[in-house]
Amino acid sequence: MIDGLLFDKDGTLFDFRLSWGGWAAGFLTSVARDEAHATRMAQAIGYDLAARDFAPDSPVIAGTAAQIAVSLLPELPGYTLDDLTDLINDTAGTAPMAEAVPLRPLLTGLRERGMRLGVATNDSEAPARRHLQAHGITGLFDYIVGYDSGHGAKPGPGMCLGFLHAFGLPPGRTAMVGDSLHDLHAGRAAGMRTIAVLTGVAAAATLAPHADVVLPDIGAIPGWLAQLPG
Template sequence: MIDGLLFDKDGTLFDFRASWGRWAQGFLTRIAEDAAHARRLGRAIGYDLDTGAFAPDSPVIAATAADIAAALVGELPGRTVADLTEWIDASASQAPMSEAVPLLPLLSALRGQGLRLGVATNDSEVPARRHLANHGITDCFDFISGYDSGHGAKPGPGMCLAFARQLGLDPARVVMVGDSRHDLEAGRAAGMRTIAVLTGIAGREDLAPHADVVLADIGAIPAWLSGLKA
């Protein structure tokens, strides 16, 4: 019934709070003039430096590096969105990612069932590939796309449709797995099933209306797949 799984990256493969909270603290502190400026920068992208919490509408959660740059540029005279985007990408490539679950055994098991696997992220492709490589899982995926890979950004369906097209899959037999409405809306727009996971910022009540099922994390996917076959 299912031939492919397409994963979001941040908040899905990797725990969002643990991974991007550390990045935001370090990045904002480095580019700020002082502590007060760092807090203003944090507010611009929906991040509280004092509590380490992201606002539900923070562009860091589901938007692109260019969107984050656009939110920051007003607080950084002399900078442009283009050079800020490059700065963010360079910094994000070095961000330490925390696996939501042990990834290599899970992904290897899913591939062992004959499933085709992909990544569709609103991160840029270069840092996305760096994160996957740092965890030794690049070869687990048949398809890796960022918002700048030529298929558009989520919630548009472009990356989802490209995954299905390139691998010769029927979108109705593919599942988009993500932690945000952007992920789920992209999957549904492409005619795919959708799985929501709770390793991002959004809660069950926000995601459930847009998902076929809400799971605690991607580690529960094998049991869900088994249930489909029962």
């Protein structure tokens, strides 16, 4: 009953806290004048420097690099918005990502079922591709887009609609897989089924009203597929 799966990247393919907690601490330290300045910038993006954790409304979770830059810009008057966005993208592209589950065997198994697989992230496309390449999984995806790829950002449906149109996939036989409300709202707006996972920051109670199913991680997808009729 499912012909295609479109994955969010951060918090879905990769565990969010493990992947981005360290990046945020390193980035803020590198641009801060002192510890107090780093703390103010951390507060601006909903990040706890001591705990290396994010508030549920942090723009780092589901926002774009430009949105993160907008939050930080008042604390960094020496930067333009474009310069700060570029710096975020450059450093994000080298951030080490922690796989939520072993990705290559999971994705290979899904492809062997004849499924189309894609990635739709509010990250920029270039660093997203670097993350996938670092884990040797770029070639397992038929479609990879970021917020700057021409389809708009989530929660808008553009990236999801692009996936459907690229391969002629029926929305009802395609699922958007993500860890945030942005992901689920984008999928629903495109008429797709929605799968929520708990490898991000959002709780199951927050995601459940907007998802067809809530799974602990994407490793549970094959089991869920096996229970579908047909």
